[in-house]
Amino acid sequence: MKKCWIGAVLLMMIVFSNGLSEKAATEIRATWLWNPWELVSDEAGTLAFLENKNVNKVYVQVDRDIPVKVYRGFIEKASAKGIKVYALDGAPGWVAKKGYSSQDQLMAWLKTYQSGSSALQKFTGIHLDVEPYLYSGWSTNQKATILAYQNLLVKAKASANSLALPLEADMPFWFDEVSYNNTLGRGLLAEWVIANTSSVTIMAYRDTAPFIIDLVKNEVNFAAKYGKSTVVGVETAPTDEGDAISFFEEGEAYMNSQLAEVQAHYAGIPGYGGIAIHYVDSWKTMAP
Numbered sequence: 001m002k003k004c005w006i007g008a009v010l011l012m013m014i015v016f017s018n019g020l021s022e023k024a025a026t027e028i029r030a031t032w033l034w035n036p037w038e039l040v041s042d043e044a045g046t047l048a049f050l051e052n053k054n055v056n057k058v059y060v061q062v063d064r065d066i067p068v069k070v071y072r073g074f075i076e077k078a079s080a081k082g083i084k085v086y087a088l089d090g091a092p093g094w095v096a097k098k099g100y101s102s103q104d105q106l107m108a109w110l111k112t113y114q115s116g117s118s119a120l121q122k123f124t125g126i127h128l129d130v131e132p133y134l135y136s137g138w139s140t141n142q143k144a145t146i147l148a149y150q151n152l153l154v155k156a157k158a159s160a161n162s163l164a165l166p167l168e169a170d171m172p173f174w175f176d177e178v179s180y181n182n183t184l185g186r187g188l189l190a191e192w193v194i195a196n197t198s199s200v201t202i203m204a205y206r207d208t209a210p211f212i213i214d215l216v217k218n219e220v221n222f223a224a225k226y227g228k229s230t231v232v233g234v235e236t237a238p239t240d241e242g243d244a245i246s247f248f249e250e251g252e253a254y255m256n257s258q259l260a261e262v263q264a265h266y267a268g269i270p271g272y273g274g275i276a277i278h279y280v281d282s283w284k285t286m287a288p
Contacts, residue, residue, distance in 0.1 A: 027263065028231050028274030030057040030201070032088065032129075035281060036066055039074045047074070049284060051081055053277075059088040059127040064109055071113070072121040079120045086127040086168065092135035095148040103152065107159040114163060125166040125198070128156060133172070146189060147182045153196055154184075166198035170233070173204045173215040176222075191222045199228060201276050205235040205245050209261035220271040229273030232262060237282035251287035 031050070033039075038046050039060075050058060058078065060071075075085045089106045093099050106126075114122050130149065132138060137145035153169065160167035175190035184192070194200050200223070204215045216232050223230045234255065235246040247255035259275050266272035277283055 028057050028229075028276070029053075029055050030059065030231060030274065030276035031055050031283065032276070032279035033058055033060045034088075034279055036061050036063050036071075038280070039070050040066065043070075043074055043077070046280070047077055047081065049280070050078070050083055053283070056082055057084045057086065057276075058280075059086045059129075059276075061088045062106060062109060064105075068113060068116070072117055075123065076118070076120045084124040086125045087123040088127045088129065090129040090131070090170075092131050092133075094130050094152055095132045095135050095137065095145055099148075100152070100155065103156060103159075107156075107163070110163060110165075114165075123165065125168060126156070126160050126163075127168045127170070127201075128153075129170040131170070131172075143180075143182065146178070146180050147184070150180065150182075150184050150189075150192065150196075153193065157196060168199045168201065169193060169197050171200045171202055171219075173202050173219070176218040190219055191225075194219065194222045194228055194230070195226045197228070199223075199231065199273060201231040201233045203233050203235075203278075205233070205278075207234075207244055207247050207250060207255075207258065209258040209265070211244070212258070212262050213265050220266065220269065222271070223273075224269070224271030228271070230271055231273045231276045232266075233276040233278055234259065235278050235282075236286050237279065248282065248286055252283075253288060255286075 031053075033046070078085050087106070087110055091102065094102050110123065110126070130152065132145055132149040135145060137148070153167075157167050171190065171193050175193060176188055178189040180186060180189050180192065200219065202216050202219050204212045206212050206215060212232060212234065216230060219230045236248055236255070237246060238248045239245045243249065247258075263275065
């Protein structure tokens with residue numbers, strides 16, 4: 001058994017360093033592009049980076065100040081390379097009383113964008129990063145803020161369905177320790193979010209494989225229960241939250257070795273969908 005495990009890890013390390021195997025190619029390897037102005041200043045360089053890193057899914061921030069033709073041109077080129085592009089947006093303030101207006105603006109923009117784009121120019125889905133725990137209401141009235149967040153996702157799911165797009169969300173690993181008891185029912189917030197979206201990306205921001213594997217096990221099980229998938233997200237940016245959070249200090253080779261272990265552990269397990277690396281800008285500048 002030990003030899004099989006070591007062999008699996010070595011295979012995944014080869015996949016990460018030299019390209020995707022046929023099996024691994026079916027798994028998600030995603031990243032976040034928070035600065036879409038990079039598509040204006042260096043579209044070719046951005047595409048080359050994504051292709052070089054074997055990314056097959058990218059969450060791209062929607063900025064309504066960027067000309068629509070920029071998004072259309074990028075998505076068309078990315079589609080030709082087998083890279084799916086999801087519309088990324090969200091902020092903690094979206095759970096405020098008037099926060100729905102921001103979400104409504106996103107959905108209205110997407111409706112117009114999608115209707116005027118060719119098949120190869122369209123977004124493949126919607127990816128929300130709201131992080132309600134960063135909103136002031138999380139500490140002053142957590143119960144109400146949790147309900148506001150759930151209602152936001154219910155509304156977003158309805159909008160996504162009207163656009164015939166899947167809805168995804170970023171979620172911290174510790175939502176499996178947060179309970180809710182309100183008009184939507186009762187249970188664990190992590191399970192509810194997984195049940196009410198197409199997929200979640202777990203912000204499992206730690207820098208060792210055993211830690212990451214343990215952090216996401218409940219979410220993977222929840223996803224399997226509902227026929228969904230979870231994507232395991234890791235951090236590459238510098239942080240003041242502690243040495244165990246980001247791969248920034250250790251560099252990319254070490255990160256790839258740890259991610260290979262994570263993939264080897266969860267390979268073939270229902271509920272596991274792949275890896276996401278946060279994020280393009282910091283990934284570009286991390287040590288080899």
